[in-house]
Amino acid sequence: MSRTPPMSVAVIGGGAIGSAAAWQLAARGHRVVLVEQFGPGHVRGASHGSSRIFRYSYPSALYIELARRAGRLWRRLERLHGQRFYARTGSVDHGNPAAVQRLARSLHQAGIEHSVLTPGEAELQWPGLRFDGMVLHHPDSGRLHADQAVAALQRCAQVEGAEIRFHTSATGVRVSPSGVRVLSASGSIRVDQVVVAAGAWTCDILESLPTLSRSLPALVTTQEQPAHFAPRQTPVGWPSFLHHPGGQYLGPAVYGLAAPDGVKVGEHGTGPRVTPQHRDFRPDPDGVGRLQQYAQQWLPGVDPTLVEATTCLYTSTPDGHFVIDRRGPITVAAGFSGHGFKFAPAIGELIAGLVAEQGRSPTLFRLGPRVSEPVSAGRR
Ligand SMILES: Cc1cc2nc3c(=O)[nH]c(=O)nc-3n(C[C@H](O)[C@H](O)[C@H](O)COP(=O)(O)OP(=O)(O)OC[C@H]3O[C@@H](n4cnc5c(N)ncnc54)[C@H](O)[C@@H]3O)c2cc1C
Structure with a gap:
């Protein structure tokens, strides 16, 4: 080669x-x-862990092309390895209308299949989620088993x-x-x-x-803490989701997806600064409480009281x-x-x-x- x-x-x-x-x-x-x-x-x-979001919705063509290339290589890897670890679940972006419109434009320019739904239409399709303004759906996105x-x-x-x-x-x-x-x-x-x-x-x-x-x-390292919530019903058909603050919801950006361990939900980049040598691996109860409040308000498809949090490192520029x-x-x-x-x-x-x-x-x-x-x- x-x-x-x-x-x-x-x-x-x-x-x-x-x-x-x-x-x-x-x-x-x-x-x-x-x-x-x-x-x-x-x-x-x-x-x-058991899950990572794979999605195309980025404002810049560089990342969309990188995702497109990665998608092909993940499929090749699945074939070579003889195991499926990618699930095509689709993904939705909602919240801040300007952010969602910008993503829709980028997907359109890149020729990535997508559609825009009203919150009511989206809630009919995915009753486990509540939506905040226009909803951008891209069906080829999904979940990788990390x-x-x-x-x-x-x-x-x-x-x-x-x-x-x-x-x-x-x-x-x-x-x-x-x-x-x-x-x-x-x-x-x-x-x-x-x-x-x-x-x-x-x-x-x-x-x-x-x-x-x-x-x-x-480079800044933070200890992040996504949590898995018990779904009220078997989590069939959940898309992965990104809630961009700036619509009705004004908290930190929240992401989630239905994972093998439950419905995973996390705030993006709100964890405390740590070093990899000095961290406690213990989820912070206040952070878990915020995720429970979020689930209570925006995720009717999960039981907000049944939650298990875990920790993981971000290293950010x-x-x-x-x-x-x-x-x-x-x-x-x-x-x-x-x-x-x-x-x-x-x-x-x-x-x-x-x-x-x-x-x-x-x-x-x-x-x-x-x-x-x-x-x-x-x-x-
Ligand atoms: C909670 C959470 C959720 C995330 N969700 C998503 C998502 O949905 N979608 C997405 O695309 N990304 C997501 N990410 C980000 C993604 O997981 C990371 O960007 C990616 O895993 C980084 O991989 P890495 O190989 O750079 O780092 P790491 O996985 O940390 O690997 C670095 C490795 O280097 C080894 N190492 C370090 N120093 C040495 C040394 N001196 N000698 C030998 N070995 C060494 C370490 O032991 C470690 O195994 C998420 C991250 C977190 C924490």
Whole structure:
């Protein structure tokens, strides 16, 4: 597949992004070793759990095209792996009329199937939800099973020849004229190039590369806490949903979807700042209370008293746009700001292109100071 000679590449981080990069790099014939500090399916980063929203509704064509490409690659991965982990449930955006209209325009321009409904029409179709103003429905969106998708990325990377070393923590990266070394307690790995896909640990690993570290936009890690509510009836036919504040509802952006563990609901990016080493994994009762109030008002299809919350890390850039860029032999992929999962295989492809020097990263994703318009209020 590759027109460049095969290289040796170390990928640091086995979350969705590092695993996708390993798959795409190995599929191009590169010799890949992925190091992950924890075990398979761990719950300490951002990529675990049973559900992530996959949707096309973004205000910018860049993200819509990335989602389109990712959708094709997720389907290819399902075929290669022999397991379905994507459910086409459709997705709805409602709330702030200007935000919803802008999304409708973007979908129209990109040729993505969609329709606009009144709240009454939408409530007839999805009685588990109450709607706030015009409703944008895009039927090809849906839900990814996060744990299964990451396992499939890793398995397919291995089938393509990648080596995955779990329980191996990279302690630093050293660049020299003869190549790069990834340091770890069990010895160093000498390679041609390194991909840093370390999520909330990115700044720690880049400490050993001060010049690169200085060009990284400020990354903020927060502990977020979605909750699963018991549906009043079997949750058949729920779309995933995004409630953009600014209509009747004025709280933080809320997202949700019917997941295998119940109807998942979360506020976008309201969690406390933490470091991955110092966090308590304990959902904050006030936050759970806010989600219960939200469910009481906007989700007639769930029992607001039957709720189970969980925690997960966001690592966010100031504008919500990702960091995917290369300096010398190091490619950094970080700052996925609570909305990166859906794009993972397309980002893996982008990373493989950067490693092979086939084109540059989109301007919005480059290292350096951030001056762009934020991606959108509710970004999931
Ligand atoms: C609650 C929640 C809901 C979300 N919902 C959605 C959604 O609906 N749709 C969507 O598209 N996105 C969603 N996201 C965002 C998405 O899940 C993340 O953007 C994505 O998972 C980020 O993946 P990552 O690989 O960058 O980070 P991570 O999954 O954190 O992976 C980084 C990995 O690097 C490893 N690592 C770090 N340092 C080292 C080291 N020194 N040596 C070895 N290994 C190391 C870590 O152990 C970790 O496994 C959500 C996120 C959260 C938290």
